[in-house]
Amino acid sequence: xxxxxxxxxxxxxxxxxxxxxxxxxxxxxxxxxxxxxxxxxxxxxxxxxxxxxxxxxxxxxxxxxxxxxxxxxxxxxxxxxxxxxxxxxxxxxxxxxxxxxxxxxxxxxxxxxxxxxxxxxxxxxxxxxxxxxxxxxxxxxxxxxxxxxxxxxxxxxxxxxxxxxxxxxxxxxxxxxxxxxxxxxxxxxxxxxxxxxxxxxxxxxxxxxxxxxxxxxxxxxxxxxxxxxxxxxxxxxxxxxxxxxxxxxxxxxxxxxxxxxxxxxxxxxxxxxxxxxxxxxxxxxxxxxxxxxxxxxxxxxxxxxxxxxxxxxxx
Numbered sequence: 401x402x403x404x405x406x407x408x409x410x411x412x413x414x415x416x417x418x419x420x421x422x423x424x425x426x427x428x429x430x431x432x433x434x435x436x437x438x439x440x441x442x443x444x445x446x447x448x449x450x451x452x453x454x455x456x457x458x459x460x461x462x463x464x465x466x467x468x469x470x471x472x473x474x475x476x477x478x479x480x481x482x483x484x485x486x487x488x489x490x491x492x493x494x495x496x497x498x499x500x501x502x503x504x505x506x507x508x509x510x511x512x513x514x515x516x517x518x519x520x521x522x523x524x525x526x527x528x529x530x531x532x533x534x535x536x537x538x539x540x541x542x543x544x545x546x547x548x549x550x551x552x553x554x555x556x557x558x559x560x561x562x563x564x565x566x567x568x569x570x571x572x573x574x575x576x577x578x579x580x581x582x583x584x585x586x587x588x589x590x591x592x593x594x595x596x597x598x599x600x601x602x603x604x605x606x607x608x609x610x611x612x613x614x615x616x617x618x619x620x621x622x623x624x625x626x627x628x629x630x631x632x633x634x635x636x637x638x639x640x641x642x643x644x645x646x647x648x649x650x651x652x653x654x655x656x657x658x659x660x661x662x663x664x665x666x667x668x669x670x671x672x673x674x675x676x677x678x679x680x681x682x683x684x685x686x687x688x689x690x691x692x693x694x695x696x697x698x699x700x701x702x703x704x705x706x707x708x709x710x711x712x713x714x715x
Contacts, residue, residue, distance in 0.1 A: 426449050678690055
């Protein structure tokens with residue numbers, strides 16, 4: 401009886417060692433395939449190592465499973481990147497999305513972000529084809545998917561914003577531009593922020609000009625209310641009330657609107673409007689005080705001229 405028990409124990413030990421050896425051997429094979437850039441084969445092996453080695457407790461198997469979990473998301477990502485190289489975008493997106501899923505599953509945020517960055521670039525290429533064909537609705541749909549994957553890709557963001565503006569979807573385009581403007585201060589975002597500001601100014605001025613031609617000043621105010629960028633919304637609102645010649649409302653809102661601006665030209669523009677309203681109300685001292693704060697942008701010379709006229713000695 402004792403002999404039988406010893407044989408059973410020996411058999412169990414043999415099975416355990418065999419399982420351990422198989423997991424280690426499989427991982428090593430997968431690692432070699434990974435190094436050889438045979439990512440599809442490596443993926444299959446690493447998935448098998450994780451599946452069959454997850455319950456093992458010996459140190460060698462535990463380490464192999466841990467290493468497989470580190471390399472598997474990278475293998476999916478590299479497989480997706482290879483597919484991009486041959487313009488097989490559907491396969492690339494499938495592999496890259498799986499890379500993101502596996503990276504999150506195995507707590508590898510760097511790989512998840514890298515895969516998302518690659519996803520964004522795929523959508524940027526696909527959307528670009530529609531954009532160049534002037535299919536702006538289709539382009540926006542594709543670009544939006546890429547932007548969701550990587551909101552720090554300012555080139556993609558600006559393509560998305562432009563696609564919205566081309567469809568006269570002003571608020572949607574402004575939202576994307578505002579998000580770009582809110583990115584951290586960094587040289588890598590400077591170009592994108594400059595382009596975002598340019599688009600915001602261009603399409604806002606176009607929108608205001610159209611509404612102004614129709615004498616729809618309340619429409620300008622309504623447009624401002626739909627903006628996420630509160631500083632810009634306040635600036636536009638003050639401008640609209642000035643166009644309506646509602647000087648009391650300009651005076652009520654002007655100081656707070658000016659202080660809300662983060663750009664000196666925008667701040668100066670609001671102070672010029674405020675000074676104009678005070679002047680219209682014949683509040684000379686307050687007009688001069690407001691106009692004196694116009695220090696940047698195209699209104700500087702006009703402000704100086706107005707101050708000179710207001711402070712000139714009476715004949």
